Every structure is written in C-alpha cells, then in structure tokens.
Amino acid sequence: MATDNTHYTRTPRTEKLKWVEYMVRLMDNQFTLPGTNFRFGLDPILGLIPVVGDLASFGMSAMLVLTMARHGASGKVVALMLVNIALDALIGSIPLLGNIFDFAFKANERNIRLLRRHYEEGKYQGSGKGIFIGAIIGLVVLFGLLLWGLWELAEWIFTWLASYF
Structure with missing residues (x-):
C-alpha cells in the first residue's frame, strides 16, 4: 500500500504491520477531493462529529501507535508519535479550527513515516515491550486531557448559551 513517495523495503518486520498501513491510508488518505490531488481520510470526517468523532479518531491513532510500539519502534519514535496524536487530538477537538487542522495534519501518516525511517535507518532495537x-x-494521560478539554469546552458553551436564555 505504499504510495509513490513512501516506498520502503519490506521485511518480515514490516509485513507484520501491513494492517497498520491499511488503517493509516483509511484514516488519512483514502479519498481524493475531485479535481485535485488533495487526499483525506476518515479522521477529518470523524472530527465533524462533536466529541464522539474526536474520541474515535484518537482511539484509532492510539491503537496504531501501540501496535507500532509492540513491533519494536524505539522509545524516541514512540514519543514522537505520541506528540503527533496529542496535537491531532487537542487541536482537532477545537470547533471549526480543529476540523480544518484535521484535514491538513494527518498524524497517522506522520507516524508511519517515522516508523519507516526508523526501520530504514536500522535503528530497530528489541521488541518494544517496555515502550x-x-x-x-x-x-491514557492524553485521553484524560482530551476528555477534560472537551468537558471544559462543553461547560463554557452551555454557560454561554444559558446567559442568553
């Protein structure tokens, strides 16, 4: 499923991660905007559904990172991946701005590129069980922060609406 600019050598290690590539494509690049080369996936579409969509997208990204960690991504790579999904979750949960951000940022695609570079540069070390x-x-911490942020946002909106009614 590698696209033209993302070829890398397939090894038994990367073959185990085929489903990760499929899910990354589905979440970040599955669809093309007609008449353009702009690609997007389910992640920004899910982001249009308040709270539930953001949580579903975060959950899928978290599963992908955990799978990549289980298959030997280094601590540094996993930390960078967590930063990517944290940015995606936190900024993506902001109404309107977050929706636009979700179409452009593509955290899952960034994470798979990190993993490919990790394998291509030969920095694969161990199974990653500790990571x-x-x-x-x-x-879990990021999920808690996301829920807290969404709660605060909802509370602010309800307070704001209540002041007008």
Missing part, C-alpha cells in the same frame, strides 16, 4: 507499557500510560 508498549509507556505508550499505554502516555495514551
């Missing part, structure tokens, strides 16, 4: 646990903790 897997760290990634779970990081994702």
Whole structure:
C-alpha cells in the first residue's frame, strides 16, 4: 500500500504491520477531493462529529501507535508519535479550527513515516515491550486531557448559551 513517495523495503518486520498501513491510508488518505490531488481520510470526517468523532479518531491513532510500539519502534519514535496524536487530538477537538487542522495534519501518516525511517535507518532495537507499557500510560494521560478539554469546552458553551436564555 505504499504510495509513490513512501516506498520502503519490506521485511518480515514490516509485513507484520501491513494492517497498520491499511488503517493509516483509511484514516488519512483514502479519498481524493475531485479535481485535485488533495487526499483525506476518515479522521477529518470523524472530527465533524462533536466529541464522539474526536474520541474515535484518537482511539484509532492510539491503537496504531501501540501496535507500532509492540513491533519494536524505539522509545524516541514512540514519543514522537505520541506528540503527533496529542496535537491531532487537542487541536482537532477545537470547533471549526480543529476540523480544518484535521484535514491538513494527518498524524497517522506522520507516524508511519517515522516508523519507516526508523526501520530504514536500522535503528530497530528489541521488541518494544517496555515502550508498549509507556505508550499505554502516555495514551491514557492524553485521553484524560482530551476528555477534560472537551468537558471544559462543553461547560463554557452551555454557560454561554444559558446567559442568553
């Protein structure tokens, strides 16, 4: 499923991650805007559904990072991936601005490129089981921050609306 600019050598390690490539394509690049070369996936579409869409998109991104960590991504690569999905989740949850951001940022695509560079440069070290646990903790913290931010936003909107009625 590699596109023209994302070829990399397939090894038994990368063959195990084929479903990750498929999901990244589905979430970030599945569709083309007619008449253009602009590609987008389900991530920005899900982001149009308040709260539920952001949480679903975050959950899928988290699963992809955990899978990549389990298959040996280094601690540095996993940390960079977590930063990508944190930015995607936090900025993506802002009404309107977040929707535009989701169409352009493509955190999952950025993460798969990080993983490819990690493999191509030969920095593969071990199974990543220790990183897997760290990634779970990081994702739980990010998920909590996302829920808190959404709660604060909803509270502010309801307060604002209540002042007019």
